[in-house]
Amino acid sequence: xxxxxxxxxxxxxxxxxxxxxxxxxxxxxxxxxxxxxxxxxxxxxxxxxxxxxxxxxxxxxxxxxxxxxxxxxxxxxxxxxxxxxxxxxxxxxxxxxxxxxxxxxxxxxxxxxxxxxxxxxxxxxxxxxxxxxxxxxxxxxxxxxxxxxxxxxxxxxxxxxxxxxxxxxxxxxxxxxxxxxxxxxxxxxxxxxxxxxxxxxxxxxxxxxxxxxxxxxxxxxxxxxxxxxxxxxxxxxxxxxxxxxxxxxxxxxxxxxxxxxxxxxxxxxxxxxxxxxxxxxxxx
Amino acid sequence: xxxxxxxxxxxxxxxxxxxxxxxxxxxxxxxxxxxxxxxxxxxxxxxxxxxxxxxxxxxxxxxxxxxxxxxxxxxxxxxxxxxxxxxxxxxxxxxxxxxxxxxxxxxxxxxxxxxxxxxxxxxxxxxxxxxxxxxxxxxxxxxxxxxxxxxxxxxxxxxxxxxxxxxxxxxxxxxxxxxxxxxxxx
Numbered sequence: 001x002x003x004x005x006x007x008x009x010x011x012x013x014x015x016x017x018x019x020x021x022x023x024x025x026x027x028x029x030x031x032x033x034x035x036x037x038x039x040x041x042x043x044x045x046x047x048x049x050x051x052x053x054x055x056x057x058x059x060x061x062x063x064x065x066x067x068x069x070x071x072x073x074x075x076x077x078x079x080x081x082x083x084x085x086x087x088x089x090x091x092x093x094x095x096x097x098x099x100x101x102x103x104x105x106x107x108x109x110x111x112x113x114x115x116x117x118x119x120x121x122x123x124x125x126x127x128x129x130x131x132x133x134x135x136x137x138x139x140x141x142x143x144x145x146x147x148x149x150x151x152x153x154x155x156x157x158x159x160x161x162x163x164x165x166x167x168x169x170x171x172x173x174x175x176x177x178x179x180x181x182x183x184x185x186x187x188x189x190x191x192x193x194x195x196x197x198x199x200x201x202x203x204x205x206x207x208x209x210x211x212x213x214x215x216x217x218x219x220x221x222x223x224x225x226x227x228x229x230x231x232x233x234x235x236x237x238x239x240x241x242x243x244x245x246x247x248x249x250x251x252x253x254x255x256x257x258x259x260x261x262x263x264x265x266x267x268x269x270x271x272x273x274x275x276x277x278x279x280x281x282x283x284x
Numbered sequence: 285x286x287x288x289x290x291x292x293x294x295x296x297x298x299x300x301x302x303x304x305x306x307x308x309x310x311x312x313x314x315x316x317x318x319x320x321x322x323x324x325x326x327x328x329x330x331x332x333x334x335x336x337x338x339x340x341x342x343x344x345x346x347x348x349x350x351x352x353x354x355x356x357x358x359x360x361x362x363x364x365x366x367x368x369x370x371x372x373x374x375x376x377x378x379x380x381x382x383x384x385x386x387x388x389x390x391x392x393x394x395x396x397x398x399x400x401x402x403x404x405x406x407x408x409x410x411x412x413x414x415x416x417x418x419x420x421x422x423x424x425x426x427x428x429x430x431x432x433x434x435x436x437x438x439x440x441x442x443x444x445x446x447x448x449x450x451x452x453x454x455x456x457x458x459x460x461x462x463x464x465x466x467x468x469x470x
Contacts, residue, residue, distance in 0.1 A: 053408070053416075058423055068401075072411050115372060118370065148374075
């Protein structure tokens with residue numbers, strides 16, 4: 001949800017509306033674009049006409065605190081140039097904006113006591129886009145905050161195949177076939193082979209899952225470890241080869257505070273149980 | 285513990301790949317929010333977004349943009365959401381950085397928006413000063429680690445040997461992130 005001013009427009013009389021429509025017909029695309037820019041709340045924020053809490057600004061983009069936030073520290077990031085939707089944004093600007101989003105997310109993890117961050121873009125009214133200016137939301141997250149609840153369910157196989165084929169065609173068919181899979185010309189045989197392979201894979205995965213369920217908790221804790229290392233600034237971007245020594249030092253500290261953690265864990269356990277089911281569903 | 289997305293990138297697990305190149309893979313999710321739900325992820329294993337080099341972030345979001353357009357045009361949807369869930373608190377389910385593209389249709393029943401909160405002036409100010417302080421450092425670092433990705437390409441992109449990340453995941457720790465944060469306050 002964007003700032004509330006974006007949804008409010010001055011009410012026009014019929015006459016005014018007709019006048020405006022006539023004007024628009026005569027205007028060139030550049031003039032129309034200029035008009036949109038003048039009326040855009042976020043362009044006015046960028047230019048400073050509307051006051052805002054800017055936390056970062058460079059030649060390409062601006063980041064401000066959202067005045068109608070989902071939570072404390074909710075940041076709105078936008079290119080200075082006026083683009084209505086993401087496909088209109090040039091590659092270099094889009095890339096730059098998301099690089100900044102990453103650094104903002106990093107700052108949130110380090111300085112605001114959060115358990116994660118979400119980067120969110122709404123393209124189109126149906127998707128929740130409220131403003132006529134392309135925006136990237138960077139939202140600090142905590143478990144149980146109730147934001148961006150994504151519930152997943154199995155999609156019908158036929159529909160899935162149909163969608164997959166349409167998309168592969170659209171994208172130019174750039175998919176590497178599994179080298180172990182035998183190439184079969186007839187479609188029916190392919191389906192049968194695929195189904196059998198699916199069953200085999202599922203059986204193997206079930207066995208693997210049974211063995212690895214105890215490891216699920218470890219996996220979840222692994223995130224916290226990674227986040228913690230990041231927060232303590234012992235981590236460089238893109239650096240997965242961090243020292244194990246720092247990890248071992250932390251372990252000793254944690255052993256002492258285990259008792260206190262058990263109390264805090266009970267609330268989290270329910271969420272973990274739900275998460276485990278969802279993770280299990282991913283393997284189906 | 286093997287990473288599901290790394291396995292898909294290698295071609296081992298049955299993934300619904302729809303696009304792939306040297307750096308990234310895009311799959312159509314079988315267990316999805318709605319049909320047409322696509323996930324893009326780098327072939328190289330990064331747990332969270334902060335670990336990914338800027339140049340790869342640049343690349344992957346441009347690919348996500350193109351995928352979003354392709355979905356919009358070919359599936360006849362009315363909009364798309366692009367979401368990154370970074371960390372368990374954000375609902376990240378697979379320990380491999382990925383960008384989700386969710387097609388939106390009218391009355392699809394998905395609730396991805398939120399009710400704005402009324403925050404106290406102090407809370408806003410605190411967040412503002414904290415983040416602004418960090419923001420002042422960005423200009424020195426945004427885009428500066430672009431070179432890193434090129435160097436890393438020379439290394440084996442997906443290897444079976446244990447990376448440090450996997451070693452971390454296998455450790456039997458029982459941390460509480462909140463408690464750790466509290467302990468840091470002097």
